[in-house]
Amino acid sequence: MMSISSSLDRVHLQVKNNRWLRYFAIFNRVALAAGFLPAGLVKIMGERFASGLTVNHPMGHYLEALHHTSYYYTSIGVAQVIAAVLLLLPGTVTLGAFLYFPIILNICVLTYATRFDGSLFTAPLMVLANLYLLGWNYDKWKYILPFNQPTLADSSTGTKTLSNKFPISFFAGVLAAVVVCVVGIPSLYSIKPRNTLAQCKKQFGGSNRTQAGYDFCDCIHVQGQPLDNCLNAYNQAPDDAARPPAGSH
Template sequence: MSLNTLTKFETFYLNIKANRWYWLFSIFCRLTLAFAFIIAGMIKILGERFASGLSINHPMGAYLEALHQTGYYYTFIGIAQVVAAILLIIPRTVTLGALLYFPIIINIWLLSFSLRFEGSFLTSPLMVLANLYLLVWNYDRLKYILPFNSFSSYGILEKPTKYNNKFPFIFFTGVIITVGLTVLLAQFGYDAMPRNSLSDCKKQFKNTKNEVAGYKFCECIHNNGKPLDECLEEFEKSKK
């Protein structure tokens, strides 16, 4: 990144840090991300299987059951999630919390999309984006470990004595559009979703031209316990 580009970015960044609405949005991201990981982490620490109602025939159910059987590794993941959440809540440790949170949520996002898991198919990409926002928000701290040849020497920013209250319509419009597109992808992005149960899976195909092929796909997942890719391959061959 050139010095000129970096300087323009940092000028933009300083304006963002001085705006009350961006600051409030960073707090919202911190608290919602922390809440999600405290719940998920405590389930693991207490030794309960995450999404315990999900059948082991389901691809994600099989994964979670195997993960649950790893013992202290399963507990370790829960501890890491809770620690990341606590670090996000404490203002002085937000940057460290965002750094710890990021690889965990990226893994959850990729896992959710690869197995088309309804439980986090919608939330995980939004959590990744919220985490990225926090990392950018804390750029003044992160810049010292980034591979830039040079950067401005304004140091770590203090909380402004007076915030700019101008509402960033373009930014929040982008947030709403992003959430909407994510919802649309979750609902209509794929021809076949395993869903969390056989009945829910079959509902997506009811009264459609691919009802027969869809029902076979659902039975392939929930009754036969076959891998998702294998069931999807059979569905593609059978659908009209």
């Protein structure tokens, strides 16, 4: 019976020997680096990230507080820039991917916790791209796994001939993941704070919960209340048709 490590080595060797998947790995390296370089440089220069976001937005609260943490804020930017540079250098991709992953995973969780439109679909895509790079460089770190067999031949000693066969199934899965992240996941939220008060109110136009929606937006952008408090108030508010006429007793 083939061991787990032997099975993983075989799959990894097949992947590494495909020219299209090699191009995809390079694309992910460049894309991830491009995502962190500007964000990291903004923090290093001491500027507030996402300056167009209102301070009262749940994500705005976080970014505003983070901006006032002195060298902690700067250190995050340094870590992002280092991770990006390491991904661009062929000899340090594995180290860069390991440094990048906890940062982007934290951003992804934070995005969904605050329902932040700015990275609602890009954050999970970046997490998936990071996981692909970790898998691509599996041969560099597999020895830390408890089930790995050190006596097995390293997959890097295999054939160097690259296959030109286009992996249709794999890229169909990539396309499906993009569709889910861009269309499916953001639609999980019936309402979102949006980035501004006007954008927030616009999502309730034509609905039967206009007033409840406007109160929700005011709760977020004007009063600066926690997201959960504003959501609870919205869910408990009646529909427009169920509200008593103005001036009635």
